[in-house]
Amino acid sequence: MNIPRRRFDCLVIGAGGAGLRTALQLAQGEAHVAVVSKVFPTRSHTVAAQGGINAALGNVLPDDWHWHMYDTVKGSDYLGDQDAIEYMCRAAARVIIELEHYGVPFTRLDSGRIYQRPFGGQSQNFGGDQAARTCPAADRTGHAMLHTLYQQNLRAKTYFFDEFFAIDLLMDDQGYAVGALVLELETGEPLVIEARTILLATGGNGRMYRTTSNALINTGDGMAMALRAGIPLQDMEFYQIHPTGIAGLGALISEGVRGEGGYLINGEGERFMERYAPHAKDLASRDVVSRSIVTEVREGRGCGPKKDYVLLKLDHLGTDIIKKRLPGIRELAMRFAHVDPVERPIPVYPTAHYVMGGIPTDRFGRVVVPVAHGPEEAVPGLYAVGECACVSVHGANRLGGNSLLDLVVFGRAAGNHMLGYLEENRYHRLVPEKAIDKAMTHLTRWDRKGDGESVDDVRETLRKTMEDYCGVFRTQEVLDEGIKRVVELDQRLQHATLRDHSKIFNTARIEALELENLMDVSMATVVSAAARKESRGAHSRLDYPKRDDKNWLKHTLFFQDGNVLDYKPVRMKPLTVDPFPPKERVY
Amino acid sequence: MTIRFSIYRYNPENDRRPYMQSYELQNDCGAVMLLDALLLIKQQDDSLSFRRSCREGVCGSDAVNINGRNGLACITPLKDLKQPVEVRPLPGRPVIRDLVVDLSQFYAQYRAVKPWLINNDPVPEIERLQSPAERDSLDGLYECILCACCSTSCPSFWWNPDRFLGPAALLQAWRFLADSRDQATGERLDDLEDPYRLFRCHTIMNCVEVCPKELNPTRAISQIKEMLVRRSL
Numbered sequence: 161m162n163i164p165r166r167r168f169d170c171l172v173i174g175a176g177g178a179g180l181r182t183a184l185q186l187a188q189g190e191a192h193v194a195v196v197s198k199v200f201p202t203r204s205h206t207v208a209a210q211g212g213i214n215a216a217l218g219n220v221l222p223d224d225w226h227w228h229m230y231d232t233v234k235g236s237d238y239l240g241d242q243d244a245i246e247y248m249c250r251a252a253a254r255v256i257i258e259l260e261h262y263g264v265p266f267t268r269l270d271s272g273r274i275y276q277r278p279f280g281g282q283s284q285n286f287g288g289d290q291a292a293r294t295c296p297a298a299d300r301t302g303h304a305m306l307h308t309l310y311q312q313n314l315r316a317k318t319y320f321f322d323e324f325f326a327i328d329l330l331m332d333d334q335g336y337a338v339g340a341l342v343l344e345l346e347t348g349e350p351l352v353i354e355a356r357t358i359l360l361a362t363g364g365n366g367r368m369y370r371t372t373s374n375a376l377i378n379t380g381d382g383m384a385m386a387l388r389a390g391i392p393l394q395d396m397e398f399y400q401i402h403p404t405g406i407a408g409l410g411a412l413i414s415e416g417v418r419g420e421g422g423y424l425i426n427g428e429g430e431r432f433m434e435r436y437a438p439h440a441k442d443l444a445s446r447d448v449v450s451r452s453i454v455t456e457v458r459e460g461r462g463c464g465p466k467k468d469y470v471l472l473k474l475d476h477l478g479t480d481i482i483k484k485r486l487p488g489i490r491e492l493a494m495r496f497a498h499v500d501p502v503e504r505p506i507p508v509y510p511t512a513h514y515v516m517g518g519i520p521t522d523r524f525g526r527v528v529v530p531v532a533h534g535p536e537e538a539v540p541g542l543y544a545v546g547e548c549a550c551v552s553v554h555g556a557n558r559l560g561g562n563s564l565l566d567l568v569v570f571g572r573a574a575g576n577h578m579l580g581y582l583e584e585n586r587y588h589r590l591v592p593e594k595a596i597d598k599a600m601t602h603l604t605r606w607d608r609k610g611d612g613e614s615v616d617d618v619r620e621t622l623r624k625t626m627e628d629y630c631g632v633f634r635t636q637e638v639l640d641e642g643i644k645r646v647v648e649l650d651q652r653l654q655h656a657t658l659r660d661h662s663k664i665f666n667t668a669r670i671e672a673l674e675l676e677n678l679m680d681v682s683m684a685t686v687v688s689a690a691a692r693k694e695s696r697g698a699h700s701r702l703d704y705p706k707r708d709d710k711n712w713l714k715h716t717l718f719f720q721d722g723n724v725l726d727y728k729p730v731r732m733k734p735l736t737v738d739p740f741p742p743k744e745r746v747y
Numbered sequence: 748m749t750i751r752f753s754i755y756r757y758n759p760e761n762d763r764r765p766y767m768q769s770y771e772l773q774n775d776c777g778a779v780m781l782l783d784a785l786l787l788i789k790q791q792d793d794s795l796s797f798r799r800s801c802r803e804g805v806c807g808s809d810a811v812n813i814n815g816r817n818g819l820a821c822i823t824p825l826k827d828l829k830q831p832v833e834v835r836p837l838p839g840r841p842v843i844r845d846l847v848v849d850l851s852q853f854y855a856q857y858r859a860v861k862p863w864l865i866n867n868d869p870v871p872e873i874e875r876l877q878s879p880a881e882r883d884s885l886d887g888l889y890e891c892i893l894c895a896c897c898s899t900s901c902p903s904f905w906w907n908p909d910r911f912l913g914p915a916a917l918l919q920a921w922r923f924l925a926d927s928r929d930q931a932t933g934e935r936l937d938d939l940e941d942p943y944r945l946f947r948c949h950t951i952m953n954c955v956e957v958c959p960k961e962l963n964p965t966r967a968i969s970q971i972k973e974m975l976v977r978r979s980l
């Protein structure tokens with residue numbers, strides 16, 4: 161088959177904050193860079209990020225990158241790699257100032273400097289008083305960042321393939337990443353893009369759950385592409401459930417609301433977080449607050465006729481603060497929960513939000529895999545950054561405001577490393593026909609006709625299954641049943657067919673390809689979760705309620721071939737400072 | 748009881764011309780917003796194509812024409828809509844398929860206003876200072892989600908899409924003119940001083956009426972005009 165080809169120095173798959181920050185670094189470094197995105201760049205999910213981005217600027221309260229590092233290590237429940245965390249926290253101030261220079265309209269203080277608000281899990285002086293470390297653009301930080309990064313890429317003349325869907329990575333026999341097979345939505349035609357280096361920046365997989373803060377496009381495509389290329393996924397059992405989604409819907413109400421002084425109350429009008437986290441209260445870490453809400457509701461202290469949610473109260477902040485600092489939240493609450501938070505509290509319940517796990521990388525963004533004997537090794541030419549990657553700075557639980565930071569810090573670092581790689585690898589390698597054939601077989605599988613099951617039924621069942629069998633509280637029995645059900649659903653998906661086989665802007669075909677990806681990452685999640693017999697961060701086992709550092713202070717690696725697991729040590733040694741040894745985690 | 752829809756269909760591979768297709772959903776189907784309904788209809792008929800992503804009004808993907816008015820499907824409550832709910836693609840743009848239109852010209856106009864901060868001073872080691880009041884002047888401008896509801900409802904844009912920049916692009920032109928950190932005012936104004944690019948706006952206000960983010964391109968356009976006048980004095 162004769163598939164058209166295009167050739168660039170670098171191929172960036174994904175145009176969210178991670179992809180665009182990397183592309184900008186590459187374009188500024190004089191590389192010829194192409195960005196592929198299944199939606200127009202500013203429609204990427206980064207646009208939805210609300211509360212802000214962390215850096216110890218110290219503009220409002222005293223702060224230090226080292227305190228930020230401590231909070232991040234503790235927040236990760238000691239599963240984060242301390243070298244990567246030190247790197248990120250040290251780089252934070254610099255990359256945020258850079259964003260400001262690019263034009264991000266950050267909220268300001270009277271001094272003209274960037275305003276900073278408190279967020280969950282932040283402290284001064286290694287666990288002391290609450291810190292204020294999160295830099296916002298009102299409550300539309302992701303929007304402001306994503307548009308600015310897109311604008312800077314336009315300036316730098318980055319080449320965009322808008323509305324092209326990446327199907328699979330193309331690897332050669334020596335294990336180099338040499339390109340990708342993509343599908344143009346408008347024409348329905350495949351295209352091979354060859355590149356000397358490739359970045360995966362495809363974002364998260366929140367659509368794996370029924371109730372989620374994530375956009376409809378967050379289907380874990382890049383993670384599944386990595387799995388199919390033989391690369392394992394790391395720490396997939398750690399999926400963050402955010403405490404405050406709009407009840408019954410899942411749309412997010414930012415932690416910034418509690419940062420500005422909002423708090424949670426139960427059906428008895430009690431400010432219950434005081435019981436669970438006497439010190440940090442409503443600004444305890446997300447895993448802690450989510451479990452507390454679920455416990456309140458389970459024990460019959462919910463609100464509403466069915467007692468199935470709690471309330472987030474913020475009217476006491478006053479109309480001015482709400483309109484000025486939380487305008488987007490107010491708009492969402494009025495539209496989707498039919499309450500004006502200026503007057504009444506917002507009904508909230510935990511919602512699936514963020515994947516801590518992902519494609520294993522080092523702090524240069526290089527994708528790393530174990531080799532048969534000895535330590536791990538980089539996959540030549542392949543990089544990953546952002547929510548699809550696992551560096552790992554978030555470990556078992558991510559702190560609010562640290563994801564946007566992860567995108568820009570490691571986007572920048574990966575861009576720089578890719579430029580170096582281009583120096584050393586001056587020529588394109590041959591793309592093997594058999595790699596293209598394999599990817600094409602994957603795509604053309606959906607040309608199969610007949611009246612198989614519909615993709616929608618399988619998808620909706622999968623999302624419900626993951627919620628019921630791999631949710632906030634887990635046990636062996638429930639997780640084992642979950643594996644069984646996902647395996648069955650995977651079988652059913654093999655027999656599903658599309659009714660629409662047209663070429664032009666066929667979104668049914670895209671949804672089918674997305675469901676395959678979602679299935680692959682769901683499998684990785686539930687299998688990894690069933691194996692981890694301890695509670696740590698977001699992974700909470702009723703049958704193993706304690707953290708077990710002796711046996712489980714290690715990263716999980718899931719391989720698709722045979723659904724097998726492997727483990728690797730946590731990198732406890734920072735770059736320059738002393739390690740933070742595991743301690744009991746209280747807020 | 749059912750909710751009735753009439754939806755614009757066109758697939759250039761099979762259809763000689765566009766047509767309207769009827770669909771029905773049960774009253775208790777659970778759909779609150781129009782986007783929920785479109786997603787349920789797609790489960791009945793997977794050949795219906797439309798764009799969507801965030802489903803909360805922040806990404807700008809699902810702008811369509813709803814009972815004659817442009818809006819985002821995901822934040823348009825079904826219960827307020829007259830039935831049958833008529834859903835068409837955004838007007839005045841080539842239709843790729845069904846509700847999906849070609850927005851390449853809309854994006855080209857956006858690029859044409861150089862929508863990026865230009866500041867040629869040496870780079871300081873901290874942020875470029877901006878007072879809260881200076882920052883406030885960007886409110887109502889930077890929030891644009893590029894949904895194209897405004898430009899595709901603007902008569903001047905329909906008649907001169909290749910020469911008039913349209914409300915969305917002009918709003919962004921003003922966003923950078925209004926930014927205290929930007930230093931390219933002269934250059935930006937030179938680019939806009941043209942009988943078509945800016946001056947084709949006849950203040951018809953369609954754009955303001957449809958903007959789902961309640962932004963006001965008309966005001967931005969008149970502010971640019973004022974700035975041009977002031978400059979020539």
Ligand SMILES: Cc1cc2nc3c(=O)[nH]c(=O)nc-3n(C[C@H](O)[C@H](O)[C@H](O)COP(=O)(O)OP(=O)(O)OC[C@H]3O[C@@H](n4cnc5c(N)ncnc54)[C@H](O)[C@@H]3O)c2cc1C
Pocket residue numbers: 173174175176177178179196197198199201204205206207208209210211212213301302324325326327361362363364373374375377378381382412414513514545546547548560561562563564565567
């Ligand atoms: C509602 C909400 C609020 C949040 N608020 C905050 C916050 O205040 N602070 C914070 O730090 N974090 C926040 N987060 C988390 C943070 O926004 C995300 O983790 C982050 O934006 C992910 O960025 P990304 O660049 O990795 O991916 P995304 O922005 O999701 O981008 C993924 C890109 O990949 C492309 N893509 C995916 N698959 C394919 C494919 N197969 N082919 C081609 N292209 C593909 C998409 O088109 C898109 O361009 C929030 C998250 C949500 C959901």
Ligand code: SF4
Pocket residue numbers: 900901902903904913914947948949950951952953954955964965968
């Ligand atoms: S006010 Fe100007 S830009 Fe807006 S719709 Fe009318 S002519 Fe178009």
Ligand code: SF4
Pocket residue numbers: 890891892893894895896897898914915918957958959960961962964
């Ligand atoms: S100004 Fe309003 S209507 Fe126009 S593109 Fe921006 S958000 Fe959409």
Ligand code: FES
Pocket residue numbers: 799800801802803804805806807808809810819820821822
């Ligand atoms: S789906 Fe994003 S604006 Fe409607």
